[in-house]
Amino acid sequence: DASAADGLQQKHPEVTTWYIAGHSLGGAMAAGYAAAHDEDYDGLILLAAYSTKDLTGTALRVLSVYGSEDGVMNRESYEKNRANLPADTTEVVLDGGCHAQFGSYGLQDGDGIPTISGEEQVRQTVEAIAAFVGQ
DSSP: OTTTTTTHHHHOTTOOOOEEEEETHHHHHHHHHHHHSGGGOSEEEEESOOOSSOOTTSOOEEEEEEETTOSSSOHHHHHHHGGGSOTTOEEEEETTOOSGGGTTSOOOTTOOOOSSOHHHHHHHHHHHHHHHHTO
16 A cells, blocks of 8 residues: 555654655555655665655655665666665665565565575664664
């Protein structure tokens, strides 16, 4: 649901800092949502994803995290669409990580062979996100 985030901020007025995030296609959808609502968010977190929408004119902070063994995310498209992100985007490559290990849905066709466990990939992802939002 491309508008699943509609109304969340009004439901939680106690929250003062907002990031929107997503994995894979969910990341592309989060980026599109952020592009249309950039004044409502402090940042965007992309997990094995990229933005096809231009975010360079926004004040959004962006974190991009992907695994070195990701065989699903199209690297050519990632590099081409990198120009849509602010120049100060933080990029974290998880050495040994793959596409499917951002979730817990098992193997994914076309993905690379991870050299770290799913638990380790999640730990490193959480660490990267916590460091990013804590800045």
